[in-house]
Amino acid sequence: MSRLHLIIDGAVAELRLDNPAKLNALTLPMLDALDAHCGELERDASIRVVMVTAEGDRAFCAGADINAWSELSPTEFARHWIRNGHRIFDRLARLSKPTIAAISGHAFGGGLELAAACDIRVMTPNATLALPEAGVGIVPGWSGTQRLARLLPEAVLKELAVFGRRLNAERALALGFSAQTAEDVRMAARDIAQNVLSTSPRATEVAKYMIHGAVGEDRAAVIEALAGGMIAASDDKAEGVLAFREKRQPNFSGRSS
Numbered sequence: 001m002s003r004l005h006l007i008i009d010g011a012v013a014e015l016r017l018d019n020p021a022k023l024n025a026l027t028l029p030m031l032d033a034l035d036a037h038c039g040e041l042e043r044d045a046s047i048r049v050v051m052v053t054a055e056g057d058r059a060f061c062a063g064a065d066i067n068a069w070s071e072l073s074p075t076e077f078a079r080h081w082i083r084n085g086h087r088i089f090d091r092l093a094r095l096s097k098p099t100i101a102a103i104s105g106h107a108f109g110g111g112l113e114l115a116a117a118c119d120i121r122v123m124t125p126n127a128t129l130a131l132p133e134a135g136v137g138i139v140p141g142w143s144g145t146q147r148l149a150r151l152l153p154e155a156v157l158k159e160l161a162v163f164g165r166r167l168n169a170e171r172a173l174a175l176g177f178s179a180q181t182a183e184d185v186r187m188a189a190r191d192i193a194q195n196v197l198s199t200s201p202r203a204t205e206v207a208k209y210m211i212h213g214a215v216g217e218d219r220a221a222v223i224e225a226l227a228g229g230m231i232a233a234s235d236d237k238a239e240g241v242l243a244f245r246e247k248r249q250p251n252f253s254g255r256s257s
Contacts, residue, residue, distance in 0.1 A: 002033035006040065011048040012193045013041055013097075020056030025065040026110050031088050038091045048204075049196040050095060051189045052118055053102045060103040060127070061111025066136065082141040085110070089142045093117040094218050096205045098196050102185035103127045103178075112160075113142040116151055119208065120179040121172075122188045129167040129177075131160040150215050151177055 003019040015037055017024040041047055054060045069081045092099065092114075101118035108130045115121050115129075131140050131148075139145070140161060148157055152175060159165040172178040182188035196204065206226065213222040231237055235255040243250035 002029040003027070004030040004033040004037070006033075006037040008047065011046060011197055012051065012190065013044075013047045013049070014051045014053055017052075017054040017061055020054075020058065022065065023059035023062035023106065024054045024056065024111070025062050026085075026114075027065045027068050031085055035088045035091060038088070038095060041097060042095060047097055048201060049193040050097050050099045051102060051186070051193060052092075052099060052114065053186050053189065054104065057104045057124070059106040059108075059111070060101070061108070061114055062106055063109025063111050063132070064142075085142045089113060089117045089147075090218070093143075093147065094212070094221070096208065098193075098204055098208065100189045100192055102189040103129075104185050106130070108132055109140065109144070110142050113140065113144045113148070116143065116147050120192070121177065122180050122182055122185045122192070123169040123172060123178045124183060124185055125169050125181050127169045127172075127181075129160070129172060130164075132164060134161070135164060147217075150217075 003017065003024075005016045005018055007014040007016055015034065017026075017030070019025060019027075019030070041050055064081075064085070069077060072081055099118040099120075101115040101121040103115055103121055103123040104127060105124065106128055107115050108128075109132055112129050112131060131144050133140050133144070140148075145157070145161060148160075152160075156167065156175060160167060167175075167177075169178060169181050173181055179192070180188060206229075209222045209226055211217075213219050213226070233256055236250075236252045239252060240250050
């Protein structure tokens with residue numbers, strides 16, 4: 001059982017962590033489920049927006065389950081646990097759909113990195129953020145020193161990763177890391193999701209790509225995706241495909257449909 005579920009309600013999808021007894025700590029099956037669900041969400045054109053939520057109010061996610069990685073060899077830890085987790089979080093960050101993290105309670109380590117992979121975040125007033133990895137002799141490995149460096153000031157990120165300090169909801173809001181605070185973050189996230197449903201699907205997708213290109217989130221793929229969409233709408237693409245099928249020389253016009 002993965003303890004990470006995909007729940008679909010019309011055009012809104014919810015990725016829900018469901019391991020509250022362990023503060024929703026991430027395990028290998030949960031990472032595999034996140035990977036699979038991201039693929040499903042990307043393929044489903046009926047889904048417009050994705051919420052990432054968690055059961056319980058003590059923690060959104062307390063990070064990676066120490067039992068899942070503590071006995072790994074250095075090679076397995078670096079090559080599989082770190083790189084695979086990083087790849088999966090990148091997949092979430094680069095979904096074409098807008099994503100919203102609903103943070104209740106603690107978001108520590110991998111839990112903070114999971115929230116950072118979403119487009120925006122809402123937090124309960126008592127929620128706290130931390131990167132406590134140095135306390136157990138490791139460092140953030142799922143974009144905590146990379147993606148978070150684009151979302152938080154350098155000094156604040158060092159407070160978390162180097163000095164072991166925590167960031168409360170009020171300060172996270174002031175820094176722009178959080179979009180708002182709310183007692184019921186799942187409801188707040190759903191309200192935001194409903195707003196997305198009134199916008200153009202293609203416009204929101206392309207706007208997300210453009211912003212990602214500006215900040216360096218998968219810039220190479222973003223450039224080629226935007227260029228590919230542009231050229232796919234041209235008469236030349238249609239003519240080129242038709243000429244290939246008819247085994248003749250294409251007659252390109254340079255026009256767009």
